[in-house]
Amino acid sequence: MLSVLIADDSLVMRRMVARSLELSGVPPHELREASNGEEALGILRDTYVDIVLCDLHMPVMDGLELVKRLGADPATADVPVVIVSSERSAGLIAELEELGVRGYLRKPFQPEALGNLVREVLRLTETS
């Protein structure tokens, strides 16, 4: 029973991420979608999810700000976040790791890579 929030301003990419989860054997039982960080925060205030799959470059509130806000709120600080982005800046990735992001996947990606990362992160979360 996996509940997933996908935050990406591209509807096409949200659908591709969701389909990649299905193809890689980790189909979400519950799927929530947000087109920016602010929408994602709104969903996470009211809804439990097992994992957030988040783009970085989004209008209104980007992924970096979302990660900071989630970490600053005790109610959401433990929600695992995986970044799925075309961004490759080493400095930014290091900052995200320091903020507690659990994984990073570069676009374009193969479905198995996403599935493996989600499995790995959720297993880490269960045992931490």
Next chain:
Amino acid sequence: MIPLSTDELALLAQSTFADTAFLLTELASERHGPASDCLCAVIGFDAEVKGRLVLAASTALAAQLAADMLCVDASDEQAVAQAGGALAELANVFAGVLVPRLFGEHGQWALGLPRVLLADPPLASGEEVRGVTLVSDAGHPIRVELVLGEKKQN
């Protein structure tokens, strides 16, 4: 900036398009003019030079891209509605591959947000273009242009 040949630009585009959107392409053997119903996805970047990546394709190809990415039929209204969004996402992903190749994985650069326009934005003074035209396996051209401005003054 790390030099990039036109052939390498084409190869990077071909592999990214295939990996991102299942879009198989080859180099166009003849010069294709812009389609009358062209969509342009534009994403800017800021590094030691400012520039932008432009992908220009017909609405038919963009709708096919959306269909393939959404796993629906090309005639599905969702594919038609998301044609621009699919082209923009393809530009976004390709910029994420191309810009680090140009300025280094550990270089200083930032990507903007992709936009979709109905025409290629005009060149500003001092800008230069490197471009290739690829053709999909269904025969639709897609133009890939890297526009580079003048090097910034330190």
